[in-house]
Amino acid sequence: MVKQVEQLDRVVIRFAGDSGDGMQLTGDRFTQETATFGNDLSTLPNFPAEIRAPAGTLPGVSSFQLHFADHAVLTPGDRPDVLVAMNPAALRANVADLRAGGILVVDSHDFTRRNLARAGYEHDPLEGDDLAAFQVHAIDLTGLATGAVEGFGLSRKDASRTKNMFALGLLSWMYGRPVEGTIEHVQNRFASKPDVAAANIASFRAGWAFGETTESFAVSYEVAPAPMPAGRYRNITGNLALAYGIVAAGQLSGLPVFLGAYPITPASDVLHELSRHKSFGVTTFQAEDEIAGVGAALGAAYGGHLAFSSTSGPGVALKSETIGLAVMLEVPLVVVDVQRGGPSTGLPTKTEQADLLQAMFGRNGEAPVPIVAPSSPADCFDAASEAARIAVTHRTPVMLLSDGYLANGSEPWRVPDVDALPRIDPRFADGPNTPEGFAPYARDPETLARPWAPPGVAGLEHRIGGIEKADLSGDISYDPENHDLMVRTRQAKVDAVAASIPPTEVDDPTGDARILMLGWGSTKGPIAAGVRLARAEGTPVAQAHVRHLNPLPPDLGDVLRRYERVVVPEMNLGQLALLLRARYLVDVRGYDKVRGMPFVSDELAQVIAEHALDLVRQDERTDSKERA
Amino acid sequence: MTSTDLPMPVLARDGLAGVPTTDAEQSRKEFASDQEVRWCPGCGDYAVLAAVQGFLPELGLRRENICFVSGIGCSSRFPYYLDTYGLHSIHGRAPAIATGLATARPDLSVWVVTGDGDALSIGGNHLVHALRRNVNLTILLFNNRIYGLTKGQYSPTSEIGLVTKSTPMGSVDTPFNPVSLALGAEATFVARTVDSDRKHLTAVLREAAAHRGASLVEIYQNCPIFNDGAFDAVKDADQREEAVIPLVHGEPIRFGAGGRHGVVRSASGGVEVVDVPDDADDAWLARLLVHDAHADDPTQAFALSRLTDAGHLQRAPIGIFRQVERPTYDDLTRQQVETAIGTSGPGDLQSLVDGPDTWTVG
Numbered sequence: 001m002v003k004q005v006e007q008l009d010r011v012v013i014r015f016a017g018d019s020g021d022g023m024q025l026t027g028d029r030f031t032q033e034t035a036t037f038g039n040d041l042s043t044l045p046n047f048p049a050e051i052r053a054p055a056g057t058l059p060g061v062s063s064f065q066l067h068f069a070d071h072a073v074l075t076p077g078d079r080p081d082v083l084v085a086m087n088p089a090a091l092r093a094n095v096a097d098l099r100a101g102g103i104l105v106v107d108s109h110d111f112t113r114r115n116l117a118r119a120g121y122e123h124d125p126l127e128g129d130d131l132a133a134f135q136v137h138a139i140d141l142t143g144l145a146t147g148a149v150e151g152f153g154l155s156r157k158d159a160s161r162t163k164n165m166f167a168l169g170l171l172s173w174m175y176g177r178p179v180e181g182t183i184e185h186v187q188n189r190f191a192s193k194p195d196v197a198a199a200n201i202a203s204f205r206a207g208w209a210f211g212e213t214t215e216s217f218a219v220s221y222e223v224a225p226a227p228m229p230a231g232r233y234r235n236i237t238g239n240l241a242l243a244y245g246i247v248a249a250g251q252l253s254g255l256p257v258f259l260g261a262y263p264i265t266p267a268s269d270v271l272h273e274l275s276r277h278k279s280f281g282v283t284t285f286q287a288e289d290e291i292a293g294v295g296a297a298l299g300a301a302y303g304g305h306l307a308f309s310s311t312s313g314p315g316v317a318l319k320s321e322t323i324g325l326a327v328m329l330e331v332p333l334v335v336v337d338v339q340r341g342g343p344s345t346g347l348p349t350k351t352e353q354a355d356l357l358q359a360m361f362g363r364n365g366e367a368p369v370p371i372v373a374p375s376s377p378a379d380c381f382d383a384a385s386e387a388a389r390i391a392v393t394h395r396t397p398v399m400l401l402s403d404g405y406l407a408n409g410s411e412p413w414r415v416p417d418v419d420a421l422p423r424i425d426p427r428f429a430d431g432p433n434t435p436e437g438f439a440p441y442a443r444d445p446e447t448l449a450r451p452w453a454p455p456g457v458a459g460l461e462h463r464i465g466g467i468e469k470a471d472l473s474g475d476i477s478y479d480p481e482n483h484d485l486m487v488r489t490r491q492a493k494v495d496a497v498a499a500s501i502p503p504t505e506v507d508d509p510t511g512d513a514r515i516l517m518l519g520w521g522s523t524k525g526p527i528a529a530g531v532r533l534a535r536a537e538g539t540p541v542a543q544a545h546v547r548h549l550n551p552l553p554p555d556l557g558d559v560l561r562r563y564e565r566v567v568v569p570e571m572n573l574g575q576l577a578l579l580l581r582a583r584y585l586v587d588v589r590g591y592d593k594v595r596g597m598p599f600v601s602d603e604l605a606q607v608i609a610e611h612a613l614d615l616v617r618q619d620e621r622t623d624s625k626e627r628a
Numbered sequence: 629m630t631s632t633d634l635p636m637p638v639l640a641r642d643g644l645a646g647v648p649t650t651d652a653e654q655s656r657k658e659f660a661s662d663q664e665v666r667w668c669p670g671c672g673d674y675a676v677l678a679a680v681q682g683f684l685p686e687l688g689l690r691r692e693n694i695c696f697v698s699g700i701g702c703s704s705r706f707p708y709y710l711d712t713y714g715l716h717s718i719h720g721r722a723p724a725i726a727t728g729l730a731t732a733r734p735d736l737s738v739w740v741v742t743g744d745g746d747a748l749s750i751g752g753n754h755l756v757h758a759l760r761r762n763v764n765l766t767i768l769l770f771n772n773r774i775y776g777l778t779k780g781q782y783s784p785t786s787e788i789g790l791v792t793k794s795t796p797m798g799s800v801d802t803p804f805n806p807v808s809l810a811l812g813a814e815a816t817f818v819a820r821t822v823d824s825d826r827k828h829l830t831a832v833l834r835e836a837a838a839h840r841g842a843s844l845v846e847i848y849q850n851c852p853i854f855n856d857g858a859f860d861a862v863k864d865a866d867q868r869e870e871a872v873i874p875l876v877h878g879e880p881i882r883f884g885a886g887g888r889h890g891v892v893r894s895a896s897g898g899v900e901v902v903d904v905p906d907d908a909d910d911a912w913l914a915r916l917l918v919h920d921a922h923a924d925d926p927t928q929a930f931a932l933s934r935l936t937d938a939g940h941l942q943r944a945p946i947g948i949f950r951q952v953e954r955p956t957y958d959d960l961t962r963q964q965v966e967t968a969i970g971t972s973g974p975g976d977l978q979s980l981v982d983g984p985d986t987w988t989v990g
């Protein structure tokens with residue numbers, strides 16, 4: 001049968017099923033196929049905090065969303081065009097997001113009375129008009145998969161577990177994805193169980209063939225590769241890129257890396273990943289608690305290692321006293337905060353940006369620390385080594401603010417040529433720095449950084465600690481004038497980081513925008529998508545993004561003042577907006593949402609439209625006043 | 629002043645292996661920093677400082693390869709008075725910070741100076757985990773059974789009923805026995821000594837420094853300002869003979885005038901103090917417990933630790949309770965790094981970032 005092929009410029013697919021259904025794996029494989037094919041893409045996994053909530057229930061639903069296109073992709077997509085639901089609960093939890101007219105592939109196998117009830121359905125939604133707005137393909141995926149792997153000697157349960165591969169095969173056919181990578185992946189994954197590997201591949205192929213041969217699918221789709229800058233690419237998640245950035249920083253500085261960490265969602269993957277890279281001279285220490293994690297890192301930093309401590313918001317709260325000590329000791333240390341919904345335990349598996357003020361001010365006394373925030377999963381690589389550069393060059397603890405969305409989301413990454421990456425120079429103290437001998441708190445005139453003098457060098461023996469230190473000598477000092485001087489000097493040292501921050505890039509193609517959309521961290525993609533929509537509707541709007549939150553870029557005040565309206569969308573209640581208003585006396589407007597999910601582009605386009613309208617009304621009022 | 633003699637150790641004493649040594653003659657004075665010592669007059673900390681300054685030259689280590697890390701409290705000022713590297717950190721966190729330092733730097737001799745409040749209250753978690761991991765650290769726990777620096781509140785080793793500023797009607801907290809705690813935390817070296825017994829203190833320091841792994845040395849330290857006389861029973865020349873139960877590896881445990889008390893196994897499975905009859909024959913004396921600090925099983929060491937008075941101190945075992953070998957956390961951790969490099973060669977950053985699934989555009 002000849003099937004029709006339809007051209008599309010972009011598609012958003014969401015795979016949803018039980019936590020045990022392998023939806024993350026299915027999504028990952030589809031993503032990899034898509035990446036290999038050459039589309040630009042962005043992904044967002046969404047899983048419950050519970051490891052295995054009861055099967056078939058709403059809390060147990062796990063999903064993976066992928067947005068791919070023939071052009072630059074900025075977000076994982078607002079609403080799916082295609083929903084693959086592996087059971088009634090997955091359908092119920094996700095169908096409201098599916099756009100009208102979207103494709104719904106449902107595994108009808110589990111639509112029994114019991115399972116429907118467990119998902120909270122009073123009647124079967126596959127019967128009746130509930131789903132009339134969608135193109136519904138209710139297929140017994142489990143039954144078909146089980147049939148396809150008959151003869152591989154699998155138990156009934158194991159046979160039915162290949163249903164995700166069947167679904168993956170079907171979707172791979174539907175969008176013309178290359179399949180070799182998946183087949184190879186399955187072979188490697190089950191290398192020790194060739195039967196299981198063969199069964200999964202059979203199920204995957206059966207899914208493809210099902211799409212190709214049955215009449216239920218009349219159309220397949222084509223999304224052409226996206227033009228991307230030349231280079232070698234791979235798909236990467238934020239946490240992986242962050243861990244690689246840490247390894248790279250060690251290599252670029254020539255220092256052994258030390259990570260002190262305590263397991264915490266969504267930062268644990270950084271610990272897991274780094275623990276696999278000991279051959280790079282990386283030491284990982286799984287501490288007894290968050291405090292010991294950063295304490296050991298501080299000890300290693302004092303000993304001359306490039307030290308990191310990774311955590312999430314609650315962990316930062318516990319680490320704050322040690323970060324304060326690092327401020328006093330002025331040793332390099334990077335604290336990674338993969339932010340999640342708060343306060344307290346909050347929403348451990350959901351994203352938020354509400355730790356900015358904690359990073360900024362969450363310590364006793366005047367304890368400034370530089371803050372760097374990556375803006376996309378791949379950017380976590382550069383942001384990690386940038387944080388390390390600041391820490392080492394300026395002898396200071398640095399906060400690196402990632403978040404759950406960046407951590408687990410993925411995008412194509414143009415792999416850097418590592419030889420071209422900027423080196424980091426540790427410049428250890430190697431001898432006396434004043435005619436009178438070694439002064440541990442004498443400073444570099446430009447950066448105000450003090451010497452980094454790990455133990456082991458004769459003649460530099462010195463004692464330092466958390467008590468206020470006399471300028472130069474570092475001896476204990478309770479002198480009021482000295483304390484005032486030291487507090488101001490530590491602040492000036494952090495402020496001096498600004499000299500190495502590149503100018504703010506403002507995207508204002510027509511040059512006549514009145515509105516500036518300003519973001520930080522993971523909102524860059526969603527804001528850009530909102531800006532794109534607004535521009536398509538004819539509203540000129542500019543966009544800029546802040547990567548260095550402390551100190552802020554030296555030119556930021558000028559940039560803000562160039563626009564009549566500055567709007568800052570944040571996944572908090574206006575933390576950057578507060579800092580900007582205080583710092584620049586600019587009437588920054590916030591747009592704040594804390595739903596544990598990234599912004600969707602529609603709503604941001606709407607926000608832009610409202611502000612544009614507001615400005616027009618303002619003009620009208622001024623006009624009529626002038627006329628009067 | 630008599631002192632308890634320690635036998636020659638039978639264990640591998642490589643606690644300082646990897647730390648560069650010097651042939652140059654070192655003096656006590658070289659280890660004193662230029663800072664004015666600021667403890668109260670008569671504080672037991674002075675005696676410990678003098679003992680440590682006097683002992684360090686004996687190690688023959690390069691001064692720049694010694695680092696003292698402390699927490700917060702009177703005793704935690706210790707690093708400022710030694711001309712080595714020193715880090716005065718945060719309340720309770722010294723063992724954690726020292727764990728990072730010792731793991732990162734096998735060429736350093738790392739010491740932790742802490743007190744009963746610092747190590748057992750706010751920092752209890754770090755202490756037990758440093759001991760359990762057996763990080764190569766020498767931990768000096770100055771126990772004065774009181775908070776000194778904050779001016780006299782009861783501490784986790786204060787006896788029940790102690791009247792302090794924060795317990796005007798007497799403390800109702802059951803105190804910790806630091807030695808019992810350390811043994812329960814799988815410590816490989818646990819000892820107790822007394823600030824004023826310079827000879828014994830030095831002998832214990834010698835063994836502790838030589839031990840590869842975490843050594844916990846509890847030092848009974850008098851605070852004349854807030855808890856004066858807490859340890860008089862074991863310090864006072866007239867009382868000491870009856871109060872100190874000397875632990876000497878390989879020796880029967882006997883004390884008191886003419887050895888009139890001894891320690892034997894009790895019916896309940898622990899140990900107890902009994903009077904040795906004047907006419908005790910060899911068969912009777914064979915019942916006396918022979919101290920075995922090297923036993924793998926810490927049960928007996930724990931039982932001995934329970935002979936310490938929890939209330940006002942009248943009697944306490946002094947000496948090395950436990951001294952056993954176990955691989956250290958820092959050695960094993962460094963070995964894993966070396967093994968990884970040995971098996972797959974030093975990591976190649978380009979191939980790491982490339983990963984297995986790349987594609988090329990253009």
Ligand code: SF4
Pocket residue numbers: 666667668670671672673702703772776777850851852853854
């Ligand atoms: S308060 Fe007590 S422990 Fe502290 S310095 Fe004074 S005497 Fe020593």
